[in-house]
Amino acid sequence: MRNNRSTNINFALLTVFAFAMMFWACKDPAKPQPTDSFDRTAMLTFWAEQQIIPALEQYGITLVELETAKNDFIQNKKITDFELLKTAYLNAYLAWQTVAMFNIGEAEAIGYRNYINTYPTDVALIETNIANETYNLELPSNFVAQGFPALDYLLFGLLKENEGYLQKLTQSQYLNYLSDLIDRLDVLNKTVLNDWQTNFKNTFINNNSSSATASTDKLINDYLFYYEKYFRAGKIAIPAGVFSGNTLSHTVEAPYSGIYSKQLCLKAFEAIQQFFDGVSFDGLTTGPSLKQYLQSVAAANNTEDVAQKIINQWQIAEESILELDNNFKQQVETDNPKMLAAYDEIQKAVVIMKVEMMQALNIQIDYVDADGD
Amino acid sequence: MINGLPKYFNKTTNAAPLAVFRICFGLLMLISIVRFWYNGWIEKLYLNPQFHFHYYGFEFITVPGNFTYVLFIICGLSALCFAAGYKYRFAIIVFFLSFTYIELMDKSTYLNHYYFVSVISFILIFLPAHNYFSLDAYLRPKLRFNKIPKWTIDILKLMLCIVYIYAGLAKLNNDWLFKAMPLSLWLPAKFNLPLFGDLMQQKWLHFAFSWAGAAYDLTIPFLLMYAPTRIFAFLLVVIFHLLTALLFPIGMFPYLMIIATLLFFSNSFHQSILKKISQVLHLPKQIFDNAKALNYFNCFFGKMAFVLLCFATIFQLLFPLRFLLYPGNVLWTEQGYRFAWRVMLTEKTGAANFKIVDAITGKRFYVQNDDFLTALQEKQMSTQADFIIEYAHLLGKHFENQGHQNIEVYVESYAALNGRPSQTFVKQNVNLLNIHNNLKHKNYIETLNE
Numbered sequence: 070m071r072n073n074r075s076t077n078i079n080f081a082l083l084t085v086f087a088f089a090m091m092f093w094a095c096k097d098p099a100k101p102q103p104t105d106s107f108d109r110t111a112m113l114t115f116w117a118e119q120q121i122i123p124a125l126e127q128y129g130i131t132l133v134e135l136e137t138a139k140n141d142f143i144q145n146k147k148i149t150d151f152e153l154l155k156t157a158y159l160n161a162y163l164a165w166q167t168v169a170m171f172n173i174g175e176a177e178a179i180g181y182r183n184y185i186n187t188y189p190t191d192v193a194l195i196e197t198n199i200a201n202e203t204y205n206l207e208l209p210s211n212f213v214a215q216g217f218p219a220l221d222y223l224l225f226g227l228l229k230e231n232e233g234y235l236q237k238l239t240q241s242q243y244l245n246y247l248s249d250l251i252d253r254l255d256v257l258n259k260t261v262l263n264d265w266q267t268n269f270k271n272t273f274i275n276n277n278s279s280s281a282t283a284s285t286d287k288l289i290n291d292y293l294f295y296y297e298k299y300f301r302a303g304k305i306a307i308p309a310g311v312f313s314g315n316t317l318s319h320t321v322e323a324p325y326s327g328i329y330s331k332q333l334c335l336k337a338f339e340a341i342q343q344f345f346d347g348v349s350f351d352g353l354t355t356g357p358s359l360k361q362y363l364q365s366v367a368a369a370n371n372t373e374d375v376a377q378k379i380i381n382q383w384q385i386a387e388e389s390i391l392e393l394d395n396n397f398k399q400q401v402e403t404d405n406p407k408m409l410a411a412y413d414e415i416q417k418a419v420v421i422m423k424v425e426m427m428q429a430l431n432i433q434i435d436y437v438d439a440d441g442d
Numbered sequence: 443m444i445n446g447l448p449k450y451f452n453k454t455t456n457a458a459p460l461a462v463f464r465i466c467f468g469l470l471m472l473i474s475i476v477r478f479w480y481n482g483w484i485e486k487l488y489l490n491p492q493f494h495f496h497y498y499g500f501e502f503i504t505v506p507g508n509f510t511y512v513l514f515i516i517c518g519l520s521a522l523c524f525a526a527g528y529k530y531r532f533a534i535i536v537f538f539l540s541f542t543y544i545e546l547m548d549k550s551t552y553l554n555h556y557y558f559v560s561v562i563s564f565i566l567i568f569l570p571a572h573n574y575f576s577l578d579a580y581l582r583p584k585l586r587f588n589k590i591p592k593w594t595i596d597i598l599k600l601m602l603c604i605v606y607i608y609a610g611l612a613k614l615n616n617d618w619l620f621k622a623m624p625l626s627l628w629l630p631a632k633f634n635l636p637l638f639g640d641l642m643q644q645k646w647l648h649f650a651f652s653w654a655g656a657a658y659d660l661t662i663p664f665l666l667m668y669a670p671t672r673i674f675a676f677l678l679v680v681i682f683h684l685l686t687a688l689l690f691p692i693g694m695f696p697y698l699m700i701i702a703t704l705l706f707f708s709n710s711f712h713q714s715i716l717k718k719i720s721q722v723l724h725l726p727k728q729i730f731d732n733a734k735a736l737n738y739f740n741c742f743f744g745k746m747a748f749v750l751l752c753f754a755t756i757f758q759l760l761f762p763l764r765f766l767l768y769p770g771n772v773l774w775t776e777q778g779y780r781f782a783w784r785v786m787l788t789e790k791t792g793a794a795n796f797k798i799v800d801a802i803t804g805k806r807f808y809v810q811n812d813d814f815l816t817a818l819q820e821k822q823m824s825t826q827a828d829f830i831i832e833y834a835h836l837l838g839k840h841f842e843n844q845g846h847q848n849i850e851v852y853v854e855s856y857a858a859l860n861g862r863p864s865q866t867f868v869k870q871n872v873n874l875l876n877i878h879n880n881l882k883h884k885n886y887i888e889t890l891n892e
Contacts, residue, residue, distance in 0.1 A: 107630075109633065279631040302810065310807065311808050312809065314806060314807035370626055372863075423791070423792075424864040425858050428789055428858050429861075431627050431789070434817050438695075
């Protein structure tokens with residue numbers, strides 16, 4: 070008797086439960102609701118096809134031009150070729166600013182960014198390498214003796230006066246080193262670009278889930294890290310002495326050429342914003358982006374538009390960068406408060422990105438157990 | 443004193459459920475230790491960081507370098523031993539100590555279920571879990587008892603009920619019930635779930651999950667206790683916990699809860715499990731079925747265990763309520779937040795920028811957190827005030843050793859809770875070196891703008 074009753078109750082509850090599940094399961098597919106999931110696959114595809122790969126390709130083209138200019142200069146050793154070489158250097162350095170933030174795939178595996186743009190460069194080490202004529206540029210200890218910062222030194226920092234300059238640079242050891250540095254940039258980029266073009270694009274797009282190792286989470290973590298560490302700290306905060314209390318004007322990007330530091334910084338900022346806004350590399354189309362993603366989350370939860378908040382803050386930050394001298398070294402040495410003011414505005418955006426953007430997108434920073442606290 | 447206790451405490455019951463629990467719990471712990479090692483978390487969480495966050499009162503616990511591996515081996519082996527019921531008492535004590543030590547090494551890895559494991563293994567030290575179907579009892583016939591005091595099983599059930607009920611009560615807050623937060627932030631990220639990806643975007647589903655989750659936590663103990671609803675309740679337990687395992691990176695917790703709820707099942711159910719195990723492994727189960735009943739109150743150990751566990755139970759009932767002693771929203775201030783079964787309750791992100799100031803010259807600079815902390819530690823630090831204080835003192839010491847003088851440490855910290863816009867977390871004008879972690883109200887936390 071008792072047993073029978075309990076079976077009945079169990080059965081009744083099970084039935085209710087089963088109906089509840091069916092109700093849940095059935096309600097969905099009929100009509101798509103306004104808060105339908107943001108298509109991460111489409112976003113990853115757009116990132117790869119319209120932003121990352123074209124940027125790497127364009128950077129590759131500037132490197133080929135740099136190779137040509139270098140070869141011409143080595144052959145002719147003329148001042149006109151030297152001028153062309155310096156222009157090619159600037160173009161490649163600017164193009165680098167559009168790919169530096171994509172530290173994923175082969176770029177991450179080989180430590181791409183460290184070889185290409187670690188600064189301040191170590192002049193003593195460069196001179197030692199040149200004097201010894203034996204060096205292994207693949208060693209991490211040589212991060213500080215290669216890449217664009219080392220080129221900046223070789224092309225702009227050897228001597229003050231132009232006359233002796235070519236005499237010094239055209240010594241065979243110097244030319245060999247110059248040549249090796251440029252060749253290495255080319256090899257590094259070919260490795261990364263080739264991987265994107267052959268395997269990694271599909272891997273990247275298909276890894277479309279939501280976890281610490283998924284493409285979206287990884288790239289957004291990288292993006293934020295780049296903004297904080299390489300853009301904010303590297304280009305502005307460290308030279309301005311934000312982390313040391315004393316200004317460190319020699320730590321600006323490209324201190325030997327000097328006049329390009331603001332241009333490089335603005336180019337990097339432009340790339341950061343272009344990625345966020347979902348503007349294709351050629352500027353002709355727009356696609357699914359972080360901005361759209363954030364706006365869809367905000368619409369679904371009826372919360373503040375974090376994307377607009379970030380964009381507005383960036384506008385203020387960009388204006389404060391435009392106020393600065395073309396030569397950041399000069400700026401730091403003569404009027405550092407302006408540099409600090411720019412840092413403040415860039416930092417305000419860090420807070421919005423790190424706190425509100427990361428919360429809205431529910432990005433995982435690492436794979437460990439969590440129970441939500 | 444013990445003679446005057448209600449009759450209930452003299453009741454005995456079949457020892458099988460406790461034996462089954464011992465075996466399952468031990469094996470699960472072994473798996474969990476192996477998994478932790480395999481995932482590289484020993485290095486990532488304990489060996490790689492230069493600095494570790496300590497629990498208040500446990501500052502003396504440090505990461506023992508490469509000996510950490512040995513610690514994990516000891517922990518895993520002791521789990522295996524107590525599962526087999528081999529040198530049970532010694533093994534469970536070693537397990538409790540080693541597991542708890544590991545958990546205390548760094549506060550940034552805090553998880554409710556680790557605490558649950560510590561609580562359960564502490565209680566198991568005092569329970570007669572090796573008197574039936576164990577290697578100890580196999581080797582020493584004197585230890586064999588078919589029946590054990592009923593309360594020694596009920597106390598584990600009570601702990602489970604405490605977890606569920608307090609977890610349920612913690613969900614009865616404005617964010618969870620009326621904003622479906624944080625599930626509204628978490629579930630949409632599960633867009634790639636087969637079939638259900640789009641469903642996860644629906645606001646009504648977030649509310650349904652929130653309310654169902656709270657109702658589940660608050661009712662499941664009763665549904666498990668009441669025989670007629672038990673099977674149904676277990677079905678719910680399995681569905682609920684597997685769903686959370688599917689949706690959230692919650693680790694071993696779901697499996698722990700599933701095996702623990704088996705305790706509610708009848709003796710005959712557990713007998714049949716042990717019978718199956720005996721058949722498969724050719725074990726002489728019948729030698730344990732001696733119809734002898736263990737009396738816990740005729741020896742010193744039993745009496746002591748009883749008194750101790752009474753205090754432990756009272757502690758478990760009261761400790762989660764300590765948040766009531768503090769003003770402010772507990773989700774924001776996190777005063778009395780930990781060790782209180784607050785699971786899946788908050789999505790809190792933050793950013794904390796530390797400023798080191800020379801009080802006399804006014805010279806100042808900021809700190810790059812990744813010079814000191816891992817990404818995970820930084821994430822935990824920037825939303826929890828006690829982390830911020832401990833880190834500020836570390837920074838103070840570090841820069842003093844570097845020769846800086848008259849140091850003051852300030853923080854510009856911002857946090858966002860459950861979808862709210864970010865706001866200042868710790869007061870910016872407070873020199874953190876003047877503040878020390880203690881149990882007093884942290885009046886240096888800004889009030890939450892609801």
